[in-house]
Amino acid sequence: MxxxxxxxxxxxxxxxxxxxxxxxxxxxxxxxxxxxxxxxxxxxxxxxxxxxxxxxxxxxxxxxxxxxxxxxxxxxxxxxxxxxxxxxxxxxxxxxxxxxNNLGVRVSNLENKVGNVKFTGDARLRYLYQNGVKDNDDSWQYRIRLRGTATINDRTTATLGVTTNNQGFGDNGSAQEDEIAADIIKVDYNFGSPNWMLTLGRDTDWMLGGSNSYGYQYGDTIDLAQLKYNNGKIGVTAAYGKLKEGSGFFAGGLDDADEMVDGVKMAYGEVEGYFGNGSAAGVYYANFNGGDWFGTQTDEGMVWDRFNGDDLWGAYASVNFGSKWNVLANYEHVNLLDGRETITGDDSADVWIGKLTYGKASMAQPKSWDIWVEYIDAEDGAFLGGSTNSWRFGNYMDNMTSWGAGIDYVFAKNAMFSVMQSFATDTKDGETNNDLEKEQTRAQFQFAF
Structure with a gap:
């Protein structure tokens, strides 16, 4: 070599x-x-x-x-x-x-250079299905994203990204209220060294737990100031930001409370270690502030609820065996706000996640593929209602045990097809949740350009 x-x-x-x-x-x-x-x-x-x-x-x-x-x-x-x-x-x-990417060097085999500006993008068409639930408006969705990155000087880049968000083909026409939106507006500054990176502004696909974790709690748009050190062996991240997306799942069964996640402020820290075979392990901590009360009128009267997270800490290990196998283990402990125990009987909750992957699907390599199986065990209150990075429906990520399996296949350069399926899903605590236990299916095409 x-x-x-x-x-x-x-x-x-x-x-x-x-x-x-x-x-x-x-x-x-x-x-x-x-x-x-x-x-x-x-x-x-x-x-x-x-x-x-x-x-x-x-x-x-x-x-x-x-x-x-x-x-x-x-x-x-x-x-x-x-x-x-x-x-x-x-x-x-x-x-x-x-x-x-692990060294902090942003690379894309699909980048097109025009002067000092690079343009990239991606498109996704997906089908979402939950057994026994028919929703013609949201089952088929598309999303298109465009990004432009300008090199200002040898230390500074500025990136602007726009997205259509997830749009449906049903009678109501849309799965998300906003259509065209700016999901990236940021400046990156490297202090003259590739090991140090300061990011200011709005970023997307930001994962609580880092890019090597499962991303159970949050994986979406955030307004933040972030300082990261990465020398290829150790990575340290410190950030303060405001979450911008939510899934509408909260204690008390509120379904229209996205605003309680959108705007929640968070201080965040993470330490990661990288190993020569591509393996990684890390620990992270997040402290939340901004859980406003939200009232909903029901037949029983006014029900009050809010963003329930006080803080959390987590740990993950992503280990490669040979050139084909990867094992991911992820754990999070969530401390809930005072008063939450009156609903769940506890003031904290845990989630354990395991995932085994064979193979590696790379958008740059046609006919590459992978197959995986995962297991999630989430106590009541573990999921705070963020926009999860999981393929699953965000409003059914809490108080459950579930298996999942999937396959990714790159059928042409820059084009991938994926299928995911849950099975053996059960309510973990309390009465059976019939909606939660209805198994989920997803199939999608992804294209990069």
Whole structure:
């Protein structure tokens, strides 16, 4: 692997003759070595540092993360490369996209460059079904998203994204009230180092628990200030933000209380560790503020409810076995606001999630696929009503045990088909919830451009 990556990177860096006069930085690379010129050029450009700053160790196989670090540094020199060399760097970036993302380098094999602006987008068509429930308005939904990222300077980028939100084809015409909306309005600043990143503004697909967790509690749009450090081995995140989406599930059975999640403020911290085979583990904490009371008139009188979360902490481990298997375990403990125990009999709740995946579906690799099975055990009150990152209906994520299975298949480059199905779903505590126990099915097409 090392010879292949070094040869490719050396070609991309050979854009001037200055390196020919650089001193040999490594004592174990003789001047008559076939790799001497490439090694010196890459070291002088800062793409490689060697081991202990003195040895190159050319016979040692490098890890994918070490290769990704080299690719990331080569990407920083894109402005010096020719069209052919840029194409080679982009090809390497596609190969190491997952590792680069974990290193904090935002990469997309679908990005189109126009000057200093990159445009990307995606589209989704999905079918949602719950056994015994017929809803022609919401069963078929589509969503289209467009993103533009402008490079302001070598430290700063600005991103604007718009979305149609999930729109239905039924008689009422829409699954969500808003149609076109801005879901990304942010600036990223890297302090001159790829290890540090400051994000200010509105971001989407933000996950409480991090991108390697399940995202049970929240995975959607947030207005935030976030500082993140990531050196490829350790990641530390500190953020303060305001949640912008909700699913309408709360104690007391309120179904129209999205506003109680939209606007809830949150202080957030997370520490993660990354391992050479792509595995990761982390712990995180969130403190909530802003649960306004919400009143609903019922036949029994006025029912008052609110966003019930006080704070939570969680932990996850995502472990790869070989090149095909991944095991994810995720746990969260939620502390509820005072008074919640009068409804559930407890002032806290837990959720345990396990997921086993075989294979890996990559949008850049046609005919790639994966298959997975998951298990969720959520106590009453564990789900706070956020817009979950799970494929399941958000208003049936609480007080239940359930299995799920699915398959993802990339049938063409940038095009994937997925099917998910729940089974053996039961109410965990209290009386049986017939709606919750009706099994869920989802099928969807995803396209990226």
């Amino acid at each position: 090392k010879a292949k990556v070094l040869a490719a990177l050396a070609a991309t860096m050979a854009v001037s003759a200055t390196c020919a006069f650089a001193a040999n930085p490594f004592v174990d690379v003789p001047t008559d070595s076939w790799a001497y010129k490439s090694v010196v050029e890459l070291a002088d450009a800062g793409v490689i540092q060697g081991v202990d700053g003195e040895y190159f160790q050319g016979q040692r196989n490098i890890t994918r993360y070490e290769a990704a670090e080299m690719v990331a540094k080569a990407m920083a020199h894109m402005d010096k490369a020719t069209v052919e060399q840029r194409a080679l760097i982009n090809k390497l970036a596609d190969e190491y996209a997952d590792e680069l």
